[in-house]
Amino acid sequence: VKERLETKTLNNVERAALIIINEKNSTECDKNSKDDGEKMKKMLSSHGFVIEEAMNIVDIERKVQRFCQSNRGADLLCVHFSGFGVDNAITRIDSNQLLEDGDVAVETPPTPISDCMVGYGGSLYSLHDLKHELKGSAATKSIVTLDYYRDKSKMSHPVVTLRHKRRLSISDMENIAVINGTSEQNAAAESNTFTQELFKIYEEEGMVIPFLEIARKVNKSWQDRGINQICKVDIVEVGERWTNTVWPAPHIIDAKVEENVKHAALLILNAKYTCNEYCELVGVNSDGEKMKQMLTDHDFKIETVCDVLDIEAEVKKFSEKYKNAKTLHFHYSGHGIDNVTVPFDSKDCKTDTHGNKIVLCTAPFGDCMVGCSGQLYSVHDLKHELKVSKPSKLVVTLDCCRDTSETRGSGDYILEIRHKKKMDTADQENIAVIQGTLELHTASDSNTFTKELYETYKEEGKSIPILDIVRKVNKSWHDRGVKQTCKLDVVEVGDNWTSFIWPSSNNSGDIREMQAELGTNEQKEVVEKAQATGDAETVVAMESRNSEPSEITEGLKMLHLQNKVKELESELMEVRSEQGKRRRKVSREAFNISKVSQT
Secondary structure, three states: OHHHHHHHHHHHOOEEEEEEEOOEOOOOEOOOHHHHHHHHHHHHHOOOOEEEEEEOOOOHHHHHHHHHHHOOOOOEEEEEEEEOEEEEOEEEOOHHHOOOHHHEEEOOOOOOOEEEEEOOOOOEEEHHHHHHHHHHOOOOEEEEEEEEOOEEOOOOOOEEEOOOOOOOOHHHHOOEEEEEOOOOOOOOOOOOOHHHHHHHHHHHOOOOEEHHHHHHHHHHHHHHOOOOOOOEEEEOOOOOOOOOEEEOOOOEOOOOOOOOOOEEEEEEEOOOOOOOOOOOOOOHHHHHHHHHHHHHOOOOEEEEEEOOOOHHHHHHHHHHHOOOOOEEEEEEEOOEEEEOEEEEOHHHOEEOOOOOEEEEOOOOOEEEEEOOOOOEEEHHHHHHHHHOOOOOEEEEEEEOOOOEOOOOOOOOEEEEOOOOOOOOHHHHOOEEEEEOOOOOOOOOOOOOHHHHHHHHHHHOOOOEEHHHHHHHHHHHHHHOOOOOOOEEEOOOOOOOOOOOEEOOOOOOOOHHHHHHHHOOHHHHHHHHHHHHHOOHHHHHHHHHHOOOOOHHHHHHHHHHHHHHHHHHHHHHHHHHHHHHHHHHHHHHHHHHHHHHHHO
């Protein structure tokens, strides 16, 4: 039976994995990548994955494309990369080929931007493109693990350097949570906004929501009503830092309610725009009232500003005014874009020590909020400004679009960066990416993510709920004083990832299909009995009929163990559900006690 199952897996490609190990590039060497690859191979192979290994790959994109094509329609695909990576903000241009039509400069050739893997020889392959390639494979679920650097890219050749991100410290990033009301490259509905849906869930849950359940519940509600929109949480989990936190209450479940705790909120509501590119938004003020009510219920000091021209100036004033607050909440309702058009002036061109011509762009790019006159303010800059006040918890909710930007700005030329491709919400729900380190941070070569994952994998009995991986790995690093933090990028809708056990979902397969393969009526009866009872006595009965254990007996033992795994997973889900109910009950009681004591 085991051999037949293995053959079936190979033929039908139920689980397949691509492990890319770039232990060196043309100039540097990553000494532990090969060892990381062996550990990842060991973990995946023990769960029935068909594994393809690749060493020192020049063209990562081509390797991924071939892997996806050969495993099209798989139940589960995994891609692991160990090697060098960059957060790229440098794009190459040829000044002799600038397009004069509309003064738009086009990259020659297009350069991948943001998180990228580095092939042998230095070619870049973006995480964004990898996700799209996996989407094209039509796999039920796809998981990406990236054990690489995410530092700044290095400059070479005539380039334009975009205004680069500033690094946030690990401790600061652990205290900041951002909820995007829609996924990247997607517009947000004005009739079914994120804030409206959040308010509905807030009332259903008794005025408090476990923070990590917000996106899951909002997305499930949207899905049940046929609304094609998903929200997403950007957060770093270390141990139980966010697990027991409820929103919007600043206290932690099971913790003593503190007196004189200061919590402040800034609500920016941009409805009326003076520039022609953006229309008026009629639902923004209603959203603001709902957010204000939710935060007021939990004693937030609230400042509401409408139709703001300069968002950055308002944020700076707020951050300075409430620099002693323990909890800060920032909410924005209005227009938003994912900006990839930045102006630059050829007169500002400089030459570095190697003779490379460099033009520096100062315009914000990536996710941006839009002031009422069209001025952009990036989410990246928002995080930096709010963390100056050093709150113990900082929550950001963004109820705005994240689709493409129009050509804007002033200068000799407008640089239009190679843009991302929009991905359907249904596809985004089935892809999970685990980054081995935080953006703009290097990765340790001696305490790699894969190495830490492997130790956690063994401690947890060779299977880990995927939503617990980063929490457990980061806690282990933190306890040992390792200054590195990993991060999970996933869209949760209801329980689509809640019961997923990494590295495989532990689905036992269709027992009825195995019955047909086993053959004789007597064997079918035995399997049916095992299916009905889930009892080891059935296996014992089979052994008594055979002088030596047969393939059928071993198969039944395997089925029995798989049934037990199912039972334990079901019990675990029930326990988690009860824990959630108890947390909400305790948080409501704490909230009521707090109200009574204040009265």
